[in-house]
Amino acid sequence: MIFMSPLTVMESQKKKHHLRPMFVFVFLLGTQLHLVLAGDCPADGRTWVPFGDRCYHFVHGDEDKVKIYSFESAKNLCQGFELLTIQSKEENDFVINYCPEVWKGLVNVWLGMYYDTSSEDMKWLGDSPVQFTNWEDSSSPSDLVPMDTCVALNSRTTKWESVSCLDDLENGVICETSQSKIKPSPLLSALVILSVVAIVGVSAVIWFLHQKHNLGSTIITAFEYHPPFRVLETDQSCLVEAEETDSVP
Numbered sequence: 001m002i003f004m005s006p007l008t009v010m011e012s013q014k015k016k017h018h019l020r021p022m023f024v025f026v027f028l029l030g031t032q033l034h035l036v037l038a039g040d041c042p043a044d045g046r047t048w049v050p051f052g053d054r055c056y057h058f059v060h061g062d063e064d065k066v067k068i069y070s071f072e073s074a075k076n077l078c079q080g081f082e083l084l085t086i087q088s089k090e091e092n093d094f095v096i097n098y099c100p101e102v103w104k105g106l107v108n109v110w111l112g113m114y115y116d117t118s119s120e121d122m123k124w125l126g127d128s129p130v131q132f133t134n135w136e137d138s139s140s141p142s143d144l145v146p147m148d149t150c151v152a153l154n155s156r157t158t159k160w161e162s163v164s165c166l167d168d169l170e171n172g173v174i175c176e177t178s179q180s181k182i183k184p185s186p187l188l189s190a191l192v193i194l195s196v197v198a199i200v201g202v203s204a205v206i207w208f209l210h211q212k213h214n215l216g217s218t219i220i221t222a223f224e225y226h227p228p229f230r231v232l233e234t235d236q237s238c239l240v241e242a243e244e245t246d247s248v249p
Contacts, residue, residue, distance in 0.1 A: 040180050042081075050179065051094045057081070058102040059173040069173055071150050071165045074110040075125075078175035083112030084153070085124045085176060087132050092158065095174065099155045108152040109172035111160065115149045122149070134160050 041048035041055035048055040059077055075083050086092050099107055112125040122130050136159035150165040155172070163170070 042177060042180070048177075049098060051091070053179050054091075055177050055179055056084070056095070056098075057175040058098065059175065060102045068169045068171050069110065070169055071110060074170070074173045075112070077173050081175040081177045083110060083125060083176070084174040085112050085128075086134070086153070089132070089134070092132075092134055092153070095153065096155060096158045099172070103155075103172065107155040107172040108161070108163075108170040109155065109174055110170050111151040111153055112176075113151040114165065115146045117147065120146070122151070134158070136161055 041050055046057050048057050050056075057078075069077065084095070086095065095109065099109070113122055113130065114125065115121075116123040116127070124130060136154070136157060144162055144164060148164050148166055150163050150168070152161050152163045152168070152170050153159075153172075154161055
């Protein structure tokens, strides 16, 4: 069985205590680098919900007094940001799952899609092509006059409906924008990386020396000489006197 002296235990705990701030500093430095590289949603006083590399504002509260909108009023309500565009099933599911957090009951949400007469096809506002679609089985873009074809997302069926851009009114508006990213300078990135590498390297060396010291202390402790139990001289004297007393006639 190996015994460690109290002094060895105290030294071990003291070294671990000194190592802890280094690892905490490395963690905080990495966190700050992540915050610099990560995106951010607009800080315009409205509630923006991040998803992926995009931000979404579900119109509600004081700005939602009318609660019913034409296509043009929906675009104007976004105040310079995009009307909702959906590029994947995951994005479609995100919008559907978040709608109950804002609205109660059925909601038809305007999508930023229109019919482009030049290409004779549906496009997103900004002229980007529509690559992902989620049409209802009973609906298609050709149900209406092409020039008057817009699209709304039904929160109950989770599908897209063809609606009139001019005549239909919908009760859901979602604004969308990309997350703004702060691009750090190459010098700052290099300094951060070098700092992390240096701190990790120093911590590794200290840890190695600490383990080596513990191994040496353990070997010395294991082979430490422990003298056998000896009877004290006073006790031996008492035994001799007792024997002499018993031998006297």
